[in-house]
Amino acid sequence: MKSFSYLSLIVLAALSAGNQAHAFGRAQPLGTIQAESAVPKEQIELLRKDFDWLATLKTETPTDEFRQVLEMNDATPANLSGWLNDRVSYLIAENFKPSLLNIRPYIFKKFEYPASDLPELELPPEAKTSPVLDPNNLPEGKPEDEAKAEPKGKVVMANLGSALYLGGKMSKLLLGIKLRGVGRIPVTSPRVGIIQVGEGLFYDGFYGESVAKDSPIRKAFRMSTFFHEARHSDGNGKSMGFLHALCPPGHDYENMNACDRNTNGPYTVGALMDEHLAKTCADCSEAERETIRLMGLESRSRILPEKDGSPATAWDAAPEGNFPPRQ
Numbered sequence: 412m413k414s415f416s417y418l419s420l421i422v423l424a425a426l427s428a429g430n431q432a433h434a435f436g437r438a439q440p441l442g443t444i445q446a447e448s449a450v451p452k453e454q455i456e457l458l459r460k461d462f463d464w465l466a467t468l469k470t471e472t473p474t475d476e477f478r479q480v481l482e483m484n485d486a487t488p489a490n491l492s493g494w495l496n497d498r499v500s501y502l503i504a505e506n507f508k509p510s511l512l513n514i515r516p517y518i519f520k521k522f523e524y525p526a527s528d529l530p531e532l533e534l535p536p537e538a539k540t541s542p543v544l545d546p547n548n549l550p551e552g553k554p555e556d557e558a559k560a561e562p563k564g565k566v567v568m569a570n571l572g573s574a575l576y577l578g579g580k581m582s583k584l585l586l587g588i589k590l591r592g593v594g595r596i597p598v599t600s601p602r603v604g605i606i607q608v609g610e611g612l613f614y615d616g617f618y619g620e621s622v623a624k625d626s627p628i629r630k631a632f633r634m635s636t637f638f639h640e641a642r643h644s645d646g647n648g649k650s651m652g653f654l655h656a657l658c659p660p661g662h663d664y665e666n667m668n669a670c671d672r673n674t675n676g677p678y679t680v681g682a683l684m685d686e687h688l689a690k691t692c693a694d695c696s697e698a699e700r701e702t703i704r705l706m707g708l709e710s711r712s713r714i715l716p717e718k719d720g721s722p723a724t725a726w727d728a729a730p731e732g733n734f735p736p737r738q
């Protein structure tokens with residue numbers, strides 16, 4: 412039967428050429444997360460192994476800060492993956508380009524956004540990316556655009572669900588996003604959990620040659636980045652999406668949206684995960700633990716005081732909108 416299925420695939424591919432790229436691919440399961448068909452197989456394989464690795468962590472009593480920020484009493488592998496699965500349900504490939512082809516408002520569906528404040532946007536002078544996806548300002552897009560888009564190795568990860576929810580709330584439109592191999596998802600909350608994964612998450616150039624893609628250091632980098640991104644699915648009103656602040660002059664990431672003005676946002680979550688992974692990793696050498704700890708420190712260097720100079724505090728992490736409870 413193999414030859415038959417190959418043949419039908421070729422026929423389907425020929426019929427669809429230049430028409431609907433990836434339309435026939437299937438969603439790829441990653442635990443309870445669904446990755447759209449366009450996410451490269453190698454990335455899915457690595458992430459599957461990363462999740463298996465999370466399940467091998469030793470269970471150790473977490474610090475008070477970890478317990479408070481992640482609202483988790485025991486950092487068991489089951490609790491960690493549960494935390495992630497509450498906030499991430501879909502993975503999108505790097506070559507996904509938001510356009511009128513894949514993002515549309517639901518005209519006939521009634522949806523009320525809460526009458527809460529909007530988060531403050533701190534944008535750099537020449538902003539290339541925005542934490543908001545404006546549905547009134549999307550490019551038309553052509554079907555072949557997505558297929559041709561080449562990953563540039565810049566995107567590490569991005570929480571598109573939260574950007575779309577914010578864009579929808581600002582325009583008072585419920586938005587739907589069409590994921591290849593998955594279908595159309597209404598973005599009724601940032602907790603719908605739609606994350607874009609990029610080449611940057613798997614990029615060799617950040618490391619020496621001796622650090623293989625499946626080394627604990629790189630697993631820790633991918634997993635703490637995942638937890639960072641998942642935090643963008645939280646918050647409400649002003650804290651919605653835990654949007655980043657501009658890093659100040661003199662900072663390594665000066666004038667980029669790569670800092671936090673709170674003590675429980677994405678960079679703190681990432682740092683806490685690095686510190687936890689360095690402690691509980693079963694297959695890490697002492698040098699690897701040290702490197703993972705340093706990654707945590709780097710994240711902590713991005714926590715800023717408030718604009719008036721007073722110390723940063725914790726933001727309200729309760730999520731906004733309607734989302735399905737955990738199964």
Ligand SMILES: [Zn+2]
Pocket residue numbers: 639640643655677
């Ligand atoms: Zn972030």
